[in-house]
Amino acid sequence: MKPRTLRILLITGGLVAVSGASALVLNALNSNVAFFYTPTQVGAGEAPRNRVFRIGGLVKSGSIVREQMTVRFVVTDTAHDIPVHYTGILPDLFREGKGAVVQGRLVNGPTGHFAATEVLAKHDENYMPPEAQHALDQAHKGKAMTETTK
Structure with missing residues (x-):
């Protein structure tokens, strides 16, 4: 076999191997992605069916019902409500x-309940990473300095 033919075969084999590995990685990432939807989007039918996704909002006051390890509650964005069923231990910050x-799946379409496999309680909505807070503080100081020099 000529050296040129051998080089072409090695390059082609390498490209096929890299393409196959890339396809496997992208397939694995796609199957683990859980997109976020609001209760309004779920009510409008924009959420995927038979796929795992996340919904977020406020836990409606008076909606938490506990039955041993199963908890039923309603997540709302004040426009639409989504009933949620979860079996497991809730986070300490979970409150009405x-x-x-x-995160979970819709059961019985958009009018049914949401079968949750994971519940995450949000911290204070005013929380900001320290770096972002520092940048805002610096921006306010800069703005104050330019106003005092005018």
């Missing part, structure tokens, strides 16, 4: 009137 993000 506070923010929550739940």
Whole structure:
């Protein structure tokens, strides 16, 4: 076999191997992605059916019903409500009137309940990473300095 033919075969084999590995990685990433939807979007039918996704909003006051390890509650964005069923231990910050993000699937279409596999309680909505807070503080100081020099 000529050296040129051998080089072409090695390059072609390498490209096929890299393409196959890329396809496997992208397939794995796509199957683990859980997109976020609001209760209004779920009510409008924009959420996927038979796929895992996340919904977020406030836990409606008076909606939490506990039955041993199963908890039923309603997530709302004040425009639409989504009933949620979850079996497991809830986070300590989970409360009525506070923010929550739940991951799972819709049962019986958009009018049914949401079967959650994971519940995340949101911290204070005013929380900001320290870096972002520092940048805002610096921006306010800069603005104040330019106003005092005018």
